[in-house]
Every structure is written in structure tokens, then in C-alpha cells.
Amino acid sequence: MSVQNEMHIFSSASEMRNWSRQQKQKGKRIALVPTMGYLHEGHLSLVEAAKELADIVVSSIYVNPTQFAAHEDFGQYPRQPEVDRAKLKAMGCSAVFEPTSLYVKVQGAESEDVNVVGKxxxxxxxxxxxxxxxRxxxxxxGGSRPHFFRGVATVVTKLFHIVEPDVAVFGRKDYQQWRIIERMVRDLDFGVEVVGMPICREQDGLAMSSRNARLTAEARQHAPAIYKALRWAMQAVESGAEKNPGTIQDQVRGMIEQAGGKMDYAELVDAKSLQPILDASLxxxxxxxxxxxxxxxxxxxxRLxxxxxxxxEILL
Amino acid sequence: MSVQNEMHIFSSASEMRNWSRQQKQKGKRIALVPTMGYLHEGHLSLVEAAKELADIVVSSIYVNPTQFAAHEDFGQYPRQPEVDRAKLKAMGCSAVFEPTSLYVKVQGAESEDVNVVGKxxxxxxxxxxxxxxxRxxxxxxGGSRPHFFRGVATVVTKLFHIVEPDVAVFGRKDYQQWRIIERMVRDLDFGVEVVGMPICREQDGLAMSSRNARLTAEARQHAPAIYKALRWAMQAVESGAEKNPGTIQDQVRGMIEQAGGKMDYAELVDAKSLQPILDASLxxxxxxxxxxxxxxxxxxxxRLxxxxxxxxEILL
Known part of the structure; x- marks a missing residue:
């Protein structure tokens, strides 16, 4: 463990847990903000929200190998631990959990790669x-990344067991992830409250993401077409102009493809069950x-x- | 919640957790003994062991539907909650967690049966x-009960999250279960220590089990052949007389079948990985x-x- 002017940095799970338990013995309520690092304004807004929800904010920085497949960007995922630490400290985080690995060491394995799915x-x-x-x-x-959420649910379980937070804050850009964690907490009786915060966007509407840093200059310029397509669809449904999911999906795909995007999916689903719907107005x-x-x-x-x-308002 | 002369009985998960947290705030170390009820000397020996390991013992009584398949004995599993409570109180348990259901209520479902696999x-x-x-x-x-350990690992996770024990005690009659919980705790970083206790046997050698109560008188008389076969095999290997797993398995099957048992399996495996072995002496x-x-x-x-x-001693 090291301390940077009052912000503790833990790489050991047992030291992290011991510190957390000490804080709780003092009656402190702990919020966890799990991240994969390369922090942007979106992450910092989660820390800001976490400060309102608890006495102490712990953030974790860990690129989790089990949620990547062998052909995905585990190795390319951007990393800048020192910049991240400075940002978290400036935001008022009390501790950062930054493990080297959260998986059991495998004899002879040099790197975390050995925990990537398929390797x-x-x-x-x-x-x-x-x-x-x-479900x-x-x-x-889950369609194009069949092991992704298994890896996410597993690593969030581990982080909850290590940090033992009272509340955990997630961003709704990863909407399906937020719903999955919420369901997992309900089904497995975790003593943790889950909060999902709204998406943070760049001025031009692009959702903030650590991966944006990897876009070509041209792609960065065209990628805001994604949000334009989403806004168009919302207005089309809410104004009563369109309600057929197939028609809306085709339009959205067209708009993103015209901006140079290659579609993985564009889908209208029930906001809670994530199951297909027949009529977007209902x-x-x-x-x-x-x-x-x-x-x-x-x-x-x-992949954005x-x-x-x-x-x-229908759900609420 | 009700209190029977100092033994608390909780049916609500949140009341159970609140009580546990209060005990921990007072610096108490908590041991959990999870059971499916119909308690015998084997269970009570786990409570006895738990008392040595912690300040407070919590026992849970819950017949978990998700570890039964539709054709199995979920409905027939013996239940005697009042006798069990009296036994646990006499043993010095501080609290019993006795939920009606640990799974989300399904609209229209009358019973826990709806959580049995296949239903x-x-x-x-x-x-x-x-x-x-x-693995x-x-x-x-896992061969004849493919969903069994998924149900066990899931319900033990839930119990750990509700009771938040420091240590949990399991019997080694359910040897594979004990190894699975031990591995789960390692892999998911639970802050819980897992202890496995030796098998308790009746005077004639039959391993104690709640299911023994369901045997016919004749079957009860012949069932100790199981332990005789196990002892024979141990002596055959440890004396150097036999080391071929196939030969030993055939002998053990024969001895149990002669006593009227219908074999599900008899297998020699590595005691840690549970994988097949080539030579029982190694x-x-x-x-x-x-x-x-x-x-x-x-x-x-x-099914016994x-x-x-x-x-x-080789492992040690």
C-alpha cells in the first residue's frame, strides 16, 4: 500500500478489505466506483455522484481479462495509471484499488493474458x-461478445467482496451492464446498493469512452452520428411519428453506416427485460x-x- | 423475528443481515453452519466445531429448490423445523436463519417448486x-445431477451475503460440495474462511444423513456395506495390495450391489482436482x-x- 497525500493506493485485496473494514468500524459508509482506468469526465461524474451517496469513495482501476475474448482489445485497452490516480485524488477519492491481477496465478504464465477467454x-x-x-x-x-457479461458479473462480484461497499455507482452508457449488476445484486442478496448514472457526452454528442482515444481523427469527427441517430429515433417515437421497431432500427443503422460505422447491432428492446418489443410506443x-x-x-x-x-415516463 | 430464550430466529434476509452487522460492530466473530434441516449428530458436530472457531454461531435451515431437479426429492426432503430449533438452541446457537424462500417471488406461483430445475x-x-x-x-x-452444484454454489453465495459470516463450516460427507465452496471462495474473493469437518457415522458405519430416515428397515440394515467397501478399498491401497482404480471401483460396486444398492457411481479421483487417476498409490x-x-x-x-x-498424508 502507498499513500499519496491522504489517498490510499492498494494493490493487495486483503489490505484493501482490511482498510474498508476499518472504515466501517468507524461508522463510515463506503461507495465504490469500479473502472477500467483511462478516466474521462464520465468516470469523474460517477465519483462526484458517489461522494453524495457515502462518506468515503473507493475507486478501482482494473482491466479485467475475463471479459475480453482472444480477438478483442485487451492488449490495446488504453492505460495511464498515474494520470488516473491524480484525477481521482483531485476528485476527493479516499482510496484506489489497483490490483495487478484479480485471478489466481497460473504456474508458468507471465501475463494476465492467460485469463482472456479463449486463452x-x-x-x-x-x-x-x-x-x-x-437471461x-x-x-x-451478449450476441457478439458471448462471454463478456460473465466476465463483468464475475469481476464485479470479486470487487464487491474485496471492497465491501455499501453502494456502487455505474454509468448507464453500459446500460446492459448496469441492468445485469442490478439483477445480480437482487438475485444473490448482495448487501450493496446499485446506482446507475446518466451518460456523459462530449460537446458534439459522442458518449464519453476510454476507447474514443483510439479513433482516427476522421472517425472521431463522424462518430457523433451515433447520438444523432438515437435522438432522431427518440423524437420519432415520442412524437408519435413512428413506432415500428424494424423501421426505426433500419433508419438508425443507415444513419450510422453513412457516417462510416460498421454496425454490430441497433435494437429496440424493453428497457427492463431487454427483450424485443413489437411496438415502441407501448x-x-x-x-x-x-x-x-x-x-x-x-x-x-x-467498438463504440x-x-x-x-x-x-412509462416505466416510472 | 422471534427469540426463543436468547436464540434469535430470523426469516427475513434483511433482519438477519442487520443483526449480523450489529454483532460485528460489537467485535464479534460469526460462524455460519448452513443446513437443510432434519438435523442429526453430524450437523451438531459442525455447530460444535463452529463454536470453537467464532464467538457466535448462526445456523441456517433451508431446503434449496435450485439444487433439485424435477425428478428428485425436493418435495420428499424431510422437514422438522421445531425439533431442529430445539436442537440448535441446546447446542448454543445464537441465531437461526430460516427463510420461507430465498428466491424472488414469481407472480402466480404458490410454492418454492417453481425454483426447482426443470420447473x-x-x-x-x-x-x-x-x-x-x-471444472x-x-x-x-455432477454426472447424474448436472444442475446440483450450480444450485449449491448459488445458495451458499446468497447465505454468505445475508449472514456475512467470518467462517463457514461444512461437512466432508459432501466432499465435492466442500471442495467447490472452497474453490468458489478463493475465486470470488469472499471474505469468509471455509472449514470442512470429518464425516460423522452411525455405530455400524453408515454416514449420517437426513435421508437415512427415508430408508426401509431392510435397506437401513444393509446400507453400512457402503462404508465397509470404502474401508476395504483404503486398506487395499494403503497396504500396497492394489492400486488400479478400475479394479478397486469394480470391487466397491460389487460389494454395494450385493447389499441391495443400485450404483450411481464409485470413483477414485485426485482428492483436490477430483480428476480421474491412473494409480491410486501415487x-x-x-x-x-x-x-x-x-x-x-x-x-x-x-440416494446415499x-x-x-x-x-x-501424501497431500499433507
Whole structure:
């Protein structure tokens, strides 16, 4: 453990937990903001929200290998731990949990890569326990990333067990992730409250994401078309002009493809169950999209996700 | 909540957790003994062990539907809550957690049966989160009960989250279960210590089990053949007379079948990984068996399990 002017930095799970327990013994309420680092304004807004919800904010920085597949960008995921620490300290975080690995060390393995899906070690002592939210993990991002939410639910479980927070704050850009964590907490009786915060956007509407840094200059210029398409769809449904999911999805795809995006999906689903809908005017509807844009690094593409909730008042 | 002369009885998860947290605020160390009730000397020995490990013992009584399949004995599993409570009180338990259901209520469902595997509700709001220990759940009992350990790992996770114990005590009659919980705790970073206690046996060697009460008088008389077969195998290996797993398994099966048991499995496996072995003399070996004996109730059979660890000192 090291301390940077009152902000504790833990790399050991047991030291992190001990510190958390000491704070709780003192009656402090703890909020956790889990991140994969490379922090932007969106993350910092989560820390800001967390400060309102608890006495102490702990943020974690960890790029979790089990939510990446072998062909995905685990190795390319941007990292800047020192800049991140400075930002968290400036925001008033009390502690940062920054483990080297959250998975059991596998004999002979040099890197965390061994925990990436498809590269897992088959050593009988390696990590083998996973949490799955069986229905909610299937649609949307679950289609093209079939092991993604298994990895997310598992690592969030681990972080909850290590930090033992009273409340945890997630961003709704990862809308499906937020719903999955919410359901997991309900189903497994975690003593943790889950809060989902609104998406933060750049001035031109692009949802903030650590991955934006990997876009080519041209792609960065065109990517705000995603949000324009989402806004168009929301207005089309809420004004009563359109309610057919198929028609809306086709329009949204067209708008994003015209901006140079290669579509993974654009789907209108029930905002709670994430199941397909027949008529976008009848319930609170989530329009979620994922699209690939050109990347400036050798990996070729950057996968961006975004979403908008339509007819929000019906659910409430 | 009700209190029976100083033993608290909780049916609500939030009241259970609040009480546990109060005890911890007072600096008390809590041990959990999870059970499915119909308590026998084996369970009580776990409570006895738990008292040595902590300041306060909490026992849970809950027949968990998600670890039963539709054709199994969820409905027939013996229940005697009042006798159990009296036993736990006499043993010095401080609290009993006795929930009606640990799963989300499904609209229109009358009973817990709706959470038995194969009878699950497909309601979009029903329980859907499961913990799986992917390698260790497959062999032995995982063969004939493919969803069993998923249900066990899930309900133990829930109990850990509700009671928040410092230590939890399990019996090694359920050897595979103990290994699975131990691995789950390691992999998911639970702040809980897991302790496995030796099997308790009747005078004639039959492993104590709530299910023994369901045997016919004749089956009860013959069932100790299981332990005789296990002892024979241990002596055969440890004396150097036999080391071939196939030969030993055949002998053990024969002995149990001669006593009227119908074999599910008899297997020699590595005592840690539960993987098949080639030579029983080379590592600490688990001989685990499951066999069906005649039942006095209409269900027809009672499934008994038992095990013995051979060459225990090699592992140590």
C-alpha cells in the first residue's frame, strides 16, 4: 500500500478489505466506483455522484481479462495509471484499488493474458468460478461478445467482496451492464446498493469512452452520428411519428453506416427485460447500438456503444 | 423475528443481515453452519466445531429448490423445523436463519417448486443469476445431477451475503460440495474462511444423513456395506495390495450391489482436482460413491453418498 497525500493506493485485496473494514468500524459508509482506468469526465461524474451517496469513495482501476475474448482489445485497452490516480485524488477519492491481477496465478504464465477467454489456462488450479445472469446477458452486446457479461458479473462480484461497499455507482452508457449488476445484486442478496448514472457526452454528442482515444481523427469527427441517430429515433417515437421497431432500427443503422460505422447491432428492446418489443410506443424502450469505427492503432477498429431510453415516463 | 430464550430466529434476509452487522460492530466473530434441516449428530458436530472457531454461531435451515431437479426429492426432503430449533438452541446457537424462500417471488406461483430445475418460471422478473464452479462441478455427483452444484454454489453465495459470516463450516460427507465452496471462495474473493469437518457415522458405519430416515428397515440394515467397501478399498491401497482404480471401483460396486444398492457411481479421483487417476498409490485419492437404496415412501429410492480419503498424508 502507498499513500499519496491522504489517498490510499492498494494493490493487495486483503489490505484493501482490511482498510474498508476499518472504515466501517468507524461508522463510515463506503461507495465504490469500479473502472477500467483511462478516466474521462464520465468516470469523474460517477465519483462526484458517489461522494453524495457515502462518506468515503473507493475507486478501482482494473482491466479485467475475463471479459475480453482472444480477438478483442485487451492488449490495446488504453492505460495511464498515474494520470488516473491524480484525477481521482483531485476528485476527493479516499482510496484506489489497483490490483495487478484479480485471478489466481497460473504456474508458468507471465501475463494476465492467460485469463482472456479463449486463452485460459487449463491448469487444475486456475480460476474456474463464474457468475452468470442467464437471461439478461444474452441480448445486445451478449450476441457478439458471448462471454463478456460473465466476465463483468464475475469481476464485479470479486470487487464487491474485496471492497465491501455499501453502494456502487455505474454509468448507464453500459446500460446492459448496469441492468445485469442490478439483477445480480437482487438475485444473490448482495448487501450493496446499485446506482446507475446518466451518460456523459462530449460537446458534439459522442458518449464519453476510454476507447474514443483510439479513433482516427476522421472517425472521431463522424462518430457523433451515433447520438444523432438515437435522438432522431427518440423524437420519432415520442412524437408519435413512428413506432415500428424494424423501421426505426433500419433508419438508425443507415444513419450510422453513412457516417462510416460498421454496425454490430441497433435494437429496440424493453428497457427492463431487454427483450424485443413489437411496438415502441407501448413501454419504456431502450434503443441500444454498437458500431465499429476505424482505429488509429494496428487493431483496425474501435467498438463504440451508446443508448437512449425512449418513453422513460412509462416505466416510472 | 422471534427469540426463543436468547436464540434469535430470523426469516427475513434483511433482519438477519442487520443483526449480523450489529454483532460485528460489537467485535464479534460469526460462524455460519448452513443446513437443510432434519438435523442429526453430524450437523451438531459442525455447530460444535463452529463454536470453537467464532464467538457466535448462526445456523441456517433451508431446503434449496435450485439444487433439485424435477425428478428428485425436493418435495420428499424431510422437514422438522421445531425439533431442529430445539436442537440448535441446546447446542448454543445464537441465531437461526430460516427463510420461507430465498428466491424472488414469481407472480402466480404458490410454492418454492417453481425454483426447482426443470420447473423454473420463465417470468422475466424471476431468479436468473447462478454461480458455477466450472471444472469441479462436473465429475462425481455432477454426472447424474448436472444442475446440483450450480444450485449449491448459488445458495451458499446468497447465505454468505445475508449472514456475512467470518467462517463457514461444512461437512466432508459432501466432499465435492466442500471442495467447490472452497474453490468458489478463493475465486470470488469472499471474505469468509471455509472449514470442512470429518464425516460423522452411525455405530455400524453408515454416514449420517437426513435421508437415512427415508430408508426401509431392510435397506437401513444393509446400507453400512457402503462404508465397509470404502474401508476395504483404503486398506487395499494403503497396504500396497492394489492400486488400479478400475479394479478397486469394480470391487466397491460389487460389494454395494450385493447389499441391495443400485450404483450411481464409485470413483477414485485426485482428492483436490477430483480428476480421474491412473494409480491410486501415487497421490492422495478420494474414493467417492453414490448409490440408491429402497425407500419407505412412495418415491422409491433414497440416494446415499459417502467417501473416504486414501493416502491422506501424501497431500499433507
Amino acid at each position: 485460459e489456462s487449463m491448469h487444475p488450479e486456475s480460476h474456474e468460478t463464474f457468475v452468470q445472469v442467464e 439478461l446477458q444474452k441480448p445486445l452486446c 413501454q419504456t424502450t431502450l434503443l441500444a447500438v454498437a458500431a465499429l469505427f476505424p482505429s488509429k492503432d494496428s487493431q483496425g477498429t474501435v 456503444i451508446d443508448n437512449i431510453v425512449i418513453n422513460e | 423454473e418460471s420463465m417470468h422475466p422478473e424471476s431468479h436468473e443469476t447462478f454461480v458455477q464452479v466450472e 469441479l462441478q462436473k465429475p462425481l455427483c 497421490q492422495t485419492t478420494l474414493l467417492a460413491v453414490a448409490a440408491l437404496f429402497p425407500s419407505k415412501d412412495s418415491q422409491g429410492t433414497v 453418498i459417502d467417501n473416504i480419503v486414501i493416502n491422506e
